[in-house]
Every structure is written in C-alpha cells, then in structure tokens.
Amino acid sequence: MKRRTFIASAIGAIGGISACAWSGNDRLHSGAALAFGTTISISVVHDDADLAQRAIADGLMAAQAVDRLMSIYNPASQVYLLNRDGMVLRPDARLLEVLKQAAQLSQMSDGAFDVTVQPLWRLYSESAARGGLPSVAERRRAQALVGWRQLEIDDAIIRFRRPDMALTLNGLAQGYAADQALAAIQAHGIRHALLDTGEFVARGRKSRRHPWILGVRDPRDAGALAATLYAQGCSVATSGDYECTFTPDYRHHHIFDPTAGDSPDELASVTVLAPNALLADGLSTAFMVMGWDRASALAAKLPAIDLMSIDKQGREKRSAGFPSDV
Template sequence: MHRRSFIAAALGSASVLGDTAQARAPRTRLHTGAALAFGTTVAVTVRHEDERVARRAIDAALAAVGRIQRLMSIYDPGSEVFRLNRDGVLGAPAPELLAVLRHARDLSQLTNGAFDITVQPLWEACRQAFGQGRPPSAAERERARALVGWRQVEASPERVQVRKRGMRITLNGLAQGYAADLALRALRQHGVAHALLDTGEFASSGAAQDRPWALGVPDPRAPGRLAASFALDGRSVATSGDYEAAFTRDFVHHHIFDPATGSSPADLASVTVLAPTALEADGLSTAFMVMGARCAHSLAARLGGVDVLTIDKRGQAWRSPGFPEPL
C-alpha cells in the first residue's frame, strides 16, 4: 500500500510572519537533501551557517529514514515486516519495530479499532479485484476481513507473531511519521535547530529565515489548489485523503479501510492532523479518516497537543479550535 500525504511545502511563499527580533537575526543559508524512500521522495531542508555541519546532519537524517524503510517496508524481502508477513513470526525484532508496534496497539485501543495495522489483506483483495476491473465480491471481502484484527498481533523483544495464518500487517500508516521523528532527532544531534522534514509526513524545528515554515493542504477534489495553508508551530503534520490512492474515480473505494466493515470509510475526503510527534500525527490521520468528522474532532479535543482539519466528501471543512489560522 503506497501512502503519500501530498501536503505541499510552501517555503518562501508566505508573507513575513516572524517577529521583529527574528527578522533582525543574522541570515543563514538553507541546505537541502533528498532520497527515495516509502515510494516517494523524502526531502530535508535545514537552515545553518556552516554547510559542512548541515551536510553531515542531512546525511544522518536521510540515513535514519532509510533504516526505517529497510525495517518496515512491506515490499522489501529483507525487511522485518516482509519477513513477518511471509512467515507469521519474527525473532529478535529491532527496537524501532517494537516501538512502532507498541504505538500501533495503543492507537488501536484509543480508537476502538479504527486504526488497525492488520488491514493489509483488505488492500490486497481490492488491488486484485480492481486489477480485474471489478470490485471485490462480498465473499472476497469477508475472507479478507476475517484476517483483520489488531489483537491478533503479539510483540515482545524476543519475537513478533500474528496468530492467524494468512494475516498481513502494514505499517504504512505509522512508519513515515516515525521516520520523520528519528530524522529530526538526528538533525538536532548534529546541532541543527532549524529544519523541515518531508517523509510524506512533516516534522519541523525552528523557522525558515525570517518566517515560520509554512505548509499547504491540497484540496482533495481540485488538483493544484490548496484547501488551507498555515504556519507550523513546532508540531508535526500528517494528511490522509481518499484521493491519495483511489481504486475508483468516485473515491468510494480507496486505500484506507474501516476494519469493522472491510470497506473504505464514506464520510471524509481528507484529514490533516497536527500532533506533538509525526508518529502520532501519521496514525491519527488514518484513524480519523475511519472514525468520521464528529468522532475525530471529539477525540482530538481530548488529546493534548492535537488539532485536526477535516474535509468531508461535500467539501465541508471543519477546524478544531487550536488548528493554526490560515495564512
């Protein structure tokens, strides 16, 4: 399942937003780096006065992203997730994989199962059926849904296993966010205080010259147009949308599945989440797509540091009270 949060970085496009003191601060150069991971281009932009320091930091950040890709890809035969899906059991899992699996379990509990890493059989059933020009039959969907259940995944430092034969997991709703968090940590360890990371999810630190980092949220029904743009406030950002990987042109069938029904959720076209970490933002954006606008906003209001912008199938947008004001 390829998942991409098509938020466009709006660097330099916003009017000056920094305060007077920031505007008078010495200007430093922007340095960029990129690599392929998670089926997309991962980009790192940092602001630092020393190019050598900036380059070492960017290399370390991209290396952190690459490690998570190698551990958690569902397509790479050498990845731990691939081996778990193939064999049903994985010995001595990497600490990073365990950390993401623990977060996945916590998020599944928090959302009453709306978030579920075991939905991969549903995606595979849809890919196969729509590849033949038809939707999956009720029987095909039900067979796939019988293999879904987050409680059937056991994880410990000794091993990870799935209890049902034929179960498959996907960490595409978490791995990109986790990679962004680790990449940001690597940048800070190299002395970089100002950075924007795009792994498909966004993490940031500091500011871009005399203004904050700014992002645009695409209109889910109008390619090339923005539904919102805002300045980052230090939190991480993730967007999920029915347009990102749709099986049908009407967006009824797409890459996000409601584990309870086996079908794609029908309420929302797009969800953008701001959260303290990119891992949290990544998982919540998927869960909120499944939960629908009302439940998503209700849960976001109970979570510290979390805000959400939902856009439904009719184009109705709903911002939580702490969501940044539009530029």
C-alpha cells in the same frame, strides 16, 4: 507508498544547497533522497554549511533505514518477513516501538486504526486489477483476517495468532521516519528544520522573519490548496481518499474501516497537527475511519492534537486549536 499531500513551499532547492539570509552567516541548506517510493527531503538553517550537510545526510539515512526495516515490498525488511512467515524473531527495537504505538492507537480509537488491514488492501487491489470490486463473500473472508489483538508483540518475537494475516505500516512508518530523521539532525545541534518524508516535521523557523509554511492540498484538485499554514514546533500529516483509489468516485480507496471491511464514506481528507510525526500519521488514518464527530471528540481528549477535515461534499471543519490560514 503514501500521501504527498502537502506543498512545502519553504523547502528550497531539492537535492542541493540553497541560501536564504537570516542573521550573520546562517543559511538554508537542503538535501533529498529516495525512500517510501518517493522523494524525501530535509531543509535546515545553520551557519556551518559542512555541519548542515552532515546533519542532512544523517537525517536522510535514518529515514531510509526505517523504510528498509518496515517496507512490505522489500524481502529484507522485517515486516516483509513477518507477513511471509507469520513471525519474526529478535525484532528490531524500532519495529517494536512502532507496533506498540500502533496497539495504543488501536485501543484509543476503538479499533478504527488497525495495522492488520493488509488482507483487505490486497483483496481490493487484486479485484481492481481484474476491473471490479470484491464480492461480499471475498470481503468477509479477508475481513476475518483483520484484528489488531491477534498480533502478538514481544521483545523476543512478533507473530500473528492466526494464519494468513498480514500487516502494513503505511499509516505509521513515514511519520516515524520523520521523527527518526529529526533526532539525527538534532544530534548535530540543528534547531531550525523542515523535514518531509510524506509527513512533515517543522522545528524553529525558516528565517528570523519567516516561519515554515505548508499547504494542504484540495482533495479533489491536486493543483489547489485547501489551506495554507504556518508550521512551528509541530508535526503534520494528512490522510486522503485520493492517493490510491479503487473506483473513480473515491468511494473505495486504500484506507479501510476494519469493522466494515470497506473504506469509510464520510471524509475526503483529514489533516492532523501533533507533537510528533508518528502520532500525526497514525491519527490521520484513524480519524479518516472515525469521521468528524468521533475524531474531534477523541482529539479533544489528547494533548496538543488538532485536526481539519474535508468531507466528500467539500465541507471543511477545524478543531478549535487548528490554525487559521496564512
């Protein structure tokens, strides 16, 4: 579904329990599950192995529940039903929360973030399957179906105001899943954790002497890192032009500028640090569309938001508060 753009070098053994001495009986415990078409994982530090594993299981289940609710592919999900029927009655409170946040992101980004770009993604995917790109007329028809203000969001009903619209929560669901998983493990008293749902949440530390460490991949070399960061008390998300491409030159990809009906052409990737993963996830998409100048100006107005961008020529820029490399 989305961006496996970090290497979580501190995450430990996938799917099992690993030990890392901290103090007393504290150990690092890890678990993994499938969601969003990939492997998600949680690592926690605690002295009670049974409690740690219960917390991990609850966190993974919380993330999987978000996937089931918001998948565009699962016929049982409310997003699937909304795209099929144009409306969904008695929407789940979690879906309402995410869509209301989406509307706020659209407002603050002047429409750069828009969950209704799914018709454009569908058009480009179908055209790529035929070995080409859509015509100008096809693009304009799809673009006419995009518009976040045409999505009615109410506690009793969510519906499109125009026929044939569709949405995707690919720019929010994984971040929200990380936040939901964090709440689930914190309910068990867990204070030190690293969560990976495709977006990352870090709380506390891996050990007394070692913080959690994340690596940002180079957008043009999957085996190389563009940055290596200490992650403490923050959420981190990256959007890039390399995860789902329609042309080998990375010009056309899965992120769309609603005003152009095509992919933005300035940046190759954007990494965002934010207080929660939902916001980091959404802003990383919005900033890809906005480009460095507009993105950095918006970030400067928002509390605890920092970003690093890499443009198509490989040039890197960081906001003043973005951490330096480890």
